[in-house]
Amino acid sequence: MKEAYIATFYSHFGAMAFHKQCKEAGFESRIMPVPRTLSSSCGTCVWFKGDPGQACSWEMEELEQMVKCVNKGGYKKIM
Amino acid sequence: MNDSTTKKETILIIAAGLIIGAIAVGLVFFGNPANMGFCIACFIRDTTGALGFHSAAAVQYIRPEIVGLVLGAFILALVTKEFKPRGGSAPVTRFVIAMFVMIGCLMFLGCPFRMILRLAGGDFNALFGILGFVGGILLGVVFLKKGYTLKRSYSMQKTEGTIFTVLQLVILALLVAAPAFIHFTETDGGPGAKHAAIGISLVAGLVVGALAQRTRLCMVGGIRDVVLFGEWKLLSGFLAILVAAFIGNAILGFWNPGFAGQPIAHTDGLWNALGMALAGFGCVLLGGCPMRQLVLAGEGNTDSAVTVIGLAAGAAIAHNFGLASSAEGPTANGKAAVLVGIVVLLVIAACNSIRKKGAA
Secondary structure: OOOEEEEEEOOHHHHHHHHHHHHHHOOEEEEEEOOOOOOOOOOEEEEEEOOHHHHHOOOOOOEEEEEEEEHHHEEEEOO | OOHHHHHHHHHHHHHHHHHHHHHHHHHHHOOOOOOOOOOHHHHHHHHHHHOOOOOOOOOOOOOHHHHHHHHHHHHHHHHOOOOOOEEOOOHHHHHHHHHHHHHHHHHHOOOHHHHHHHHHOOEOHHHHHHHHHHHHHHHHHHHHHOOOOOOOOEEOOHHHHHHHHHHHHHHHHHHHHOOOOOOOOOOOOOHHHOOOOHHHHHHHHHHHHHHHHHHOOOHHHHHHHHHHHOOOHHHHHHHHHHHHHHHHHHHHOOOOOEOOOOOOOOOOHHHHHHHHHHHHHHHHHHOOOHHHHHHHHHOOEHHHHHHHHHHHHHHHHHHHOOOOOEOOEOOHHHHHHHHHHHHHHHHHHHHOOOOOOOOO
């Protein structure tokens, strides 16, 4: 089973662009509000299942951070 | 995302909303103007007047609630290690948008927060405001979907992120010291003369600021999340404020249903709606309502600090140029300014929504 990740961005536009890349790469993904436990920002983020290394290579200027979803709603920062 | 985490967040937001709603009614009980326990736009306007940036004698008073709100968010952000100085995301554009958001709010006579409090007090004119506000947000969401962005922000020095909070402390010192160059509305001279004791207002602001920082409470973000994601979590906080304020008003005898004769309000439905449409549209372009901007400024976001200064400039312009409404209704200048504001924001939104490579 593929592991889930969340990417946060400096703007809603960044999330939209990343979401489009996810779809083109065949990743299961969706845009959603940033979880409070992850950030005090009230922006949007992208939840996805796929290769985080590939996602990091997309040179997204507005990518803020990427975390791996772990048990019980926790997160582990990977970028 | 984990369901139990979402449920906990929702419960926290609703609890915070209930507390904030109760505090807002409590502030009216202790002396603030009716249906104005909290109003970010009105309070920034009053403070701007007290500092001499406009000369509307009826609305001049340094509101400790604003100081407390920023301080509360700042302190909690420090404690939780969420104080992150950032900035550099189109500050001049944000300043201009914020000016028009304030002009829209002063057409309606209240920010999104007061819009809810007015409804909770029985002022049904607020329904037109809500209608316009939602319309403005929907317009903003259209541009968000077209790729609107003011570009990313960047890390800043801690001193840069702290200056705005220090300024709030200076403003508080001016209130306490009350030197001759600070303007205060004379007793019975208007809404500026109605206020709770400094200590009560300051503590109320601190609590609301901390709660808003913890929960990310934002009327604009709440409606945006419902429209974009079908998620009611953020908006449930404002619904809780409405419920708590309504119950508080009913208990204290402040419930006064109707359209005419409402405190610090007018009955022109069209311009109530258009004023809040301008405010809602602008807030989406800014990424948050006026209260959220204060909280973010407390967290060290200098773009939000510039936005708050833009709101203050908008208040000064609104009163110096005769744009602000009164109980008698909107002014011709105010109507023209709201229409100009909608056009200016449309141009700003369009110029920043050019579809870039990679956008959805």
